[in-house]
Amino acid sequence: MDEKFLKPYNPNETEGRIYEAWEKSGLFNPDTCIAEGVTKDDALTFSMVLPPPNVTGRLHMGHALMLAIEDAIIRFKRMRGFRTLWIPGTDHAAIATQSVVEKQVKKEEGLSRHDLGREELMKRVQAFAAESHDTIIGQLKTMGASLDWSREAFTLDETRSRAVRTVFKKMYDAGLIYRGLRIVNWDPKGQTTISDDEIVYEERTAKLYTFRYSKDFPIPVATTRPETKVGDVGVAVHPDDARYKEYVGKEYDVVFCDVPLHIKVVADKDVDPAFGTGAVGITPAHSKIDWEIADRHELSHEVIVINEYAKMTVPGRLEGKKVTEAREEIVEWLKSEGLLEKEEETPQQVATAERTGGIIEPLPKLQWWIDVNKEVPGRGMTLKELMLDPVKTGAITFVSEHFEKVYVHWIENLRDWCISRQIWYGHRIPVWYRGEEAVAGEAPAGDWAKDGWTQDEDTLDTWFSAGIWTFSTLGWPESTKDLATYHPTDLIETGYDILFFWVARMILMTEFTLGQVPFKTVYLHGLVRDAQGRKMSKSLGNNMDPLDVAAKFGADAARMALVVGNTPGTDMRISEDKIKGYKLFANKLWNISRFILENTQGADLAAPLSEQDQAHLATLDDIAKDVTADIEAYRIYLAAEKLYHYVWHELADKILEESKPIIQGDDAAAKASRQALLLTLLDRSLKLLHPFMPFVTEEIYQSMPTKDASFLMVAKWPEA
């Protein structure tokens, strides 16, 4: 027996060394597996992309959970003989990354991005991204992820950039990408547009003011934003509202807080007669719904009274004031003029930017959009329908079916996707202008700048490049062998919090570009919370660093703790106590091995098994059958638990105890049978446990007399 078993299992001495050996073997790469005869040339494929972590810093426990699940599945498939590919990569994460660096520069040097300029800021961001990338790759390896590093990708590298430009052009030519002036979600803090999904609503109480534009104006109007009223061009009431019927169509000129306004009364069914006074002041430039109402009634869109810095632009007393100051000023003015009729508290959902926390200012802006309601040429369906179709037909299934309902509900409410951002880090919009001319896709031939062309200043939403990840990582737009072999991928595994951001966008982009689903199955995991059930956050100081956890208890223990009993789609709680329990389990397995190896020296593996021992073998066969079915059905939380239970309470507590007198006894046949049994049971247990605890099982396997492959990682899965 190897002397290493005389000491308790020490993951710190083992895990790094094992990972290095795996990596060196090249067996994470399916091509090597085929070359070495581990995988058959014509084996079924199983492919998966790693959801690329943002290059914004370090990995958290959510990432560790993701890796534990995905690596378990990939290792299982690899051992079962599948041609298995798991592609690693990282995401440039546009706004997220740029804002981290901007904050850093502001803090350390007191400079804004405009002080630095586009080129210099990009240098800083790229340096930061490179550093984050290296940290993240190290963390992925620490967790034991068996990713094929030869195929690593980055959402902003050359191959992926080309894919982005190609998809953009294809959509542009199909008339699905358009440039349009609309009300956007403007983040004054981040100085960029954001999509609807990047908004976080915060519940606050606001004041609802009821007022009249002037003493002789016939209709009182309610608002929570008096400062926007200097931009009003109309008042809308419900068509059936008897109170105001006589005024519909009439026009009024008023002077409101020194600003001359021309107000037309219109009837629109979107107005709720029961709310406030049943009349809405229409501010087309600073409210989405007002813009639409103005559209329907041919009211002017031109009146803009707030700028990108959330400051007033109307000439006079309000000019240059922040919106909050202007609000107070106007309320004072209304009071002094006797125009304020009521002031009441009302609950309000304030739209804020997810990344910066800035309060969203709706502004009209010329932006790039993806039209989700227009028929896709040649497909007979809109993008919305293309997103729904594979889910409805079952081409894509969700591991927890209820997410299918959530997904459908979201799509039913989906509007056009704003894809342009006014930041610098990301894929520059591939459109070049010269006068009235515009070309999309690739830059005009020759020295285009000299020829009078300029490229669009904006960059693309980071989810645009993330949306094509399943095929851009396989080399598209080249028709590569990888693409033909591994796409559609089999499984996407990610957090439910990015179902809309990412999963939905991948379905959209892939259906459009390839006419394929990006993946066949969606497995969504929940949030990792602390022992009290709170979200982990910097401000609470309850963050757990996967690296610290791995250093203290071992990556195997962390992985087991994250997987056992954690049903897909539901949040889980993690504590050091729980992880410690699985460190003890690793040690238990270690000692089981020590006992078995110590007591089976020189044993005959082919010895005939007694009836009792055959029964023990059959028990494990049943477990193996169960576990295989569980993992195939993505119930890996059950598989891991069953194995834990078997190894500890069946193999150790019952069979090992029962074996002591047999091995020390005089019945040579019984002893030989039992020795062969113990080695077989241990061998199979190691194989079954490997996907969940890859390091300790590999380390033991290397000392097993039953060793039948270079690495346990590529040993054959025990099929009953």
Place this chain on the structure above:
RNA sequence: GCGUCCUUAGCUCAGUUGGUAGAGCAACGCAUUUACACUGCGAAGGUCGGGGGUUCGAGUCCCUCAGGACGCACCA
């Protein structure tokens, strides 16, 4: 407002297609130079949120009520 999920042992959670309730941790009793930086054995603990229905049979399906979490939404 629309939608989704949760409520099972003191705590955290399982319970795959309906067949007389399970695990981990905690707590209790006992054992222990044992393969085990500990571990083993044993006992205890639940009217499965309330009510109703379908069924030979419901933690599991349907309805309803209550409490909690979350997602979406242009209520000015």
